Amino acid sequence: MNANENKNKMGLKQVLSAVQDGLFSAEDFIADCFDRIESREDEVGAWQCRLSREAYLEQYRGNREFFEQSPLKGLPVGIKDIIDTADMPTEMGSSIHRGRQPVDDASCVTLLRDAGALVLGKTVTTEFAYFRPGKTANPRDLTRTPGGSSSGSAAAVADHMVPVALGSQTAASVIRPAAYCGSVGYVGSRGEFSLRGIQPLGQSLxxxxxxxxxxxxxxxxxGVLLRRQNPFDSSEALKPAKVLLCTGEAIGETSADMVAAIRQVESKLVAEGVEVIEPDLGNWLSELVAHHGCVMAYEASRNLAYESGFPEQLSAPLKELIETGLATSRDDYLASLQAAELIRQQLFERYSDVDAILAPAAPGVAPEGRDKTGAPHMSRPWQVMGLPVVTLPGLEDAQQLPLGIQLVGKSREDDRLLCMARWLESRLS
Amino acid sequence: MNANENKNKMGLKQVLSAVQDGLFSAEDFIADCFDRIESREDEVGAWQCRLSREAYLEQYRGNREFFEQSPLKGLPVGIKDIIDTADMPTEMGSSIHRGRQPVDDASCVTLLRDAGALVLGKTVTTEFAYFRPGKTANPRDLTRTPGGSSSGSAAAVADHMVPVALGSQTAASVIRPAAYCGSVGYVGSRGEFSLRGIQPLGQSLxxxxxxxxxxxxxxxxxGVLLRRQNPFDSSEALKPAKVLLCTGEAIGETSADMVAAIRQVESKLVAEGVEVIEPDLGNWLSELVAHHGCVMAYEASRNLAYESGFPEQLSAPLKELIETGLATSRDDYLASLQAAELIRQQLFERYSDVDAILAPAAPGVAPEGRDKTGAPHMSRPWQVMGLPVVTLPGLEDAQQLPLGIQLVGKSREDDRLLCMARWLESRLS
Structure with missing residues (x-):
């Protein structure tokens, strides 16, 4: 890649290396990001609010010494608008919280700032990270949904406006928009990170x-978010020895293109000497989808207690979610939690030698239209089990629309999963 | 009890019944609470900030119709100052957050307000719900600690300033102050309630x-916090058939008075026909204490990322906690989480027919001096397993200082535990 063009398409670590090596400056990169934003934001609509170029440079230059010595060099990051920031409103995609200005940064924001990231802006979220879409378009096809709920973060990264962004996932809110927009997405294991200052939807999810x-x-x-001494430390890429393949049909509706894409990845894996097995048939995947829905409705209806008081400002799907949650018996809720945990244990006992699960990250390419964000079923099984997941881009349909796949790891084995994802990424590109 | 005296010593449900029956008005009760606060607060120091009598009555009278029709009738509640409130600062016991005014109520606060509770004020917490005490004294002996971290909530309830208060527990922060001050305390199962707006210390705890x-x-x-249709619904008190007795010595230091108190409860149980067994000896309880400490340090050091930037405003114990957490290897942290989960599973497999665990809620009576809040080890085993716990008052040492006991239930069986606690309460009073 020529250092003087398309800098903003580079990955974060590539940019940091290039800046370190003097190929270009952080300000050069920042300028390219703003060029991109200014030329595309009217169409893509990734940002709920953001710094102007001037305001960004003022912050950067006002603290240049700190940024130059920091790991992240003052490079821009986008923050999903469900995550509190002390210097920008956090509106959660709802008119109920228009202009809501938190008093603190979420701890993840603090940690990124401490490492020298500069918050360029807040990215569009669906209403309370649930279904009602914001203004964001899919940067790969503006007539299509970017997916949700972390719509703006996925679009901003995929459209080369910022190199990285934060999101959150309760159902499919990172994995699906990453798949639809063509970015890498990562969801941490349950309990992995501090969620202080991230507005919750379901505490078990x-x-x-x-x-x-x-x-x-x-x-x-x-590494930054876990406060590792050297966040740049990383292990070798890891080729999995054995992969469990879930083609998607056992989870729910899956497009023919997606099935073909998954089979294509399977062929690559087999060609590399990876053993690929398919799970015994059974209803466990569709059962997990149902359990996830039950837990989410029950918990969301308590977490959104305040918002329940403003029904006229809630979308119909959110009102339905809250009503479903309030009508869900406690026994059914606890049964779903227990069943999901049991399936998780049985899965990893039965397939103890499997290194990762491979599955579609979404039912297919991003659907046309922007009134919905696509179906979340592909993520529900892994999310209710609290597993770490990575979406990998690289595959496309005949119209060059992204077909994202996901690699799922064991609970809390996020580092190992990422090493495998890095290996697979190199085989998909 | 004569309706015209000591109203403020009554329980919440008793007061609500009395108001319903016209024995006295909500305003009569409120007046008694303020009388008590005004006569005692200078010595007890339960409140970080609070409404004046006039401000309270203005809020009450300004919305009288709502309160009169509400389940909780406008009666006062105290909120631990680690729980966000939109109309009062939330300072977390730290000068770092002096005057910090959250923009939202925590969801638990919203739910209480919706049910007609009126937030009288914020109760003193130790620094970030950890060790450094605030100004609160033990209302039963002003030279002693009230325990922590929910010091003000425990003291305010025990001293008859308010009938109920909210707290939070990561180690022993509800169970211990309830024991030291002589109130009932309850800690919900892990995951049980929305924690939105409660500043976290350890997400697994x-x-x-x-x-x-x-x-x-x-x-x-x-019932209010779970949004139950009728929060007044309750089941019959439940006599446990079989209780597992942990006298305390297997957990850590225990006073002779406390051992005697626990044996006294054992005798009462046996006399009532309850089977009381003691666990096989082994190190599992002390191992759980250590696992709890490891998880707490690791997670607190990430949750307190922002505050880490103000070392000169942190107490020595908190700095040490953060340093310990940052020096804890990820493997050790995960091993502690896994070990605690394994012990929990084994415990309830081995003692599947046990209805509840009985143990000291603290090592003994509240220690003298107010520079420390007492040792937390009695709560660590149950907290790291995520179990629901109730502290019951009723026992005392020779100086009439409270010796609190705790009843521990199975995960998510909070309702059943409370029915048993209600039964045991009637036997202790």
Whole structure:
């Protein structure tokens, strides 16, 4: 890649290296990001609010010494507008919170700022990270949905406006928009990160998520968020020995293109000497989809207690979610939690030698129209089990629309999963 | 009890009944609470900030119709100052957050307000719900600690300033102050309640807690917090058939008075026909204490990322906690989480027919001096397993200082635990 063009398409670590090596400056890169935003934002609509170029440079230059010595060099990051920021409103995609100005940064924001990231802006979220879309378009085809709920973060990274962005996932809110827009997406294991200052939807489901263009950038941000001594440390890419393949039909509706894409990845894996097995048939995947829905409705209806008081400002799907949650018996809710945990244990006992699960990250390419964000079923099984997941781009349909796949790891084995994802990424590109 | 005296010593449900029956008005009760606060607060120091009598009555009278028709009738509640409130600062016991004014109510606060509770004020917390005490004294002996971290909530309820208060527990922050001050305390199972707006310390450990004078009042508030259709619904008191007795020595230092108190409860149980067994000896309880400490340090050091930037405003114990957490290897942290989960599973497999665990809620009576809040080890085993716990008052040492005991239930069986606690409460009083 010529250092003087398309800098903003580079991955975060690539940019940091180039800046370190003097190929270009952080300000050069920042300028390219703003060029891109200014030329595309009217169409893409990734940002709920953001710094102007001038305001950004004022912050950068006002603290230049700190940024130059920092790991992340003052490079821009986007923050999903469900994550609190002390210097910008956090409106959660709802008119109920128009202009809501939190008093604190979320801890993930603090950690990124401490490492020298500069918050360029807040990215569009669906209403309370649930279904009602914001203004964002899919940067690969403006007539299509970017997916949700982390719509703006996925679009901003995929459209080369910023190298990385934060999101969150309760159902499919990182994995699906990453798949639809063609970025890398990562959802941490349940309990992995501090969620302080991230507005919750379901305490048994919520996870922090990250978007980037390269897996290695996820690993860097993960190191920052875990306060690792050297966030640049990383292990060798890891070829999995054995992969469990879920083609998608056992989870729910899957397009023929997606099935073909998954089979294509299977062929690549087999050609590389990876053993690929398919799970015994059974209803466990569709059962997990149902359990996820039950837990989400029950918990969301308590977490959104305040918002329940403003029914006229809630979308019909959100009102329905809250009503469903309030009508769900406690026994059914607890049964779903227990069943999901049991299936998780049985899955990893039965397939103890499997290194990762491969599955579609979405039912297919991004659907046409922007009134919905696509179906979330592909993520529900893994999310209700609290597993770490990476979306990998690289595959496309005949119209060059992204077909994202996901690699799922064991609970809390996020580092190992990312090493495998980095290996697979190199085989898909 | 004569309706015209000591109203403020009554339990919440008793007061609500009396108001309903016209024995006295909500305003009469409120007046008694303020009388008590005004006569005692200078010595007890339960409140970080609070409404004046006039401001309270203005709010009450300004919305009288709503309060009169509400389940909780406009009666006062105290909120631990680690829980966000939109109309009062939330300072977390730290000068770092002096005057910090959150933009939202925590969801638990919203739910209480919606049910007609009126937030009288914020109660003193130790620094970030960890060790450094605030100004609160033990209302039973002003030279002693009230325990922490929910110091003000425990003291305010025990001293009859308010009938109920909210707290939170990561180690022993509800169970211990309830024991030291002589109130009922309840810690919900992990995941049980929305923690939105409660500043976190350890995401694998944090639980919402409640203080009251009667177990039935905990059950009422629990119904409100879970958005139950009728929060006044309750089941019959339940005599446990079989109780596992942990006398305390297997957990850590225990006073002779406390051992005697626990044996006294054992005798009462046996006399009532309850089978009481003691666990096989082994190190599992002390191992759980260590695992709890490891998880807490690791997670707190990430949750307190922002505050880490102000070392000169942190107490030595908190700095040490953060340093320990940052020096804890990820492998050790994960091993502690896994070990605790394994012990939990084995415990309830081995003792599947046990209805509840009985143990000291603290090592003994509240220690003298107010520079420390007492040792937390008695709560660590149950907290790291995510179990629901109730502190019951009623026992005392020779100086009439409270010796609190705790009843521990199985994960998510909070309702059943509370029915048993209500039964045992009637036997202790």
């Amino acid at each position: 919520d996870s922090l998520g990250l978007f980037s263009r390269k897996v290695e950038d996820i690993e860097l941000l993960r | 944090d639980s919402l807690g409640l203080f009251s004078r009667k177990v039935e009042d905990i059950e009422l508030l629990r």
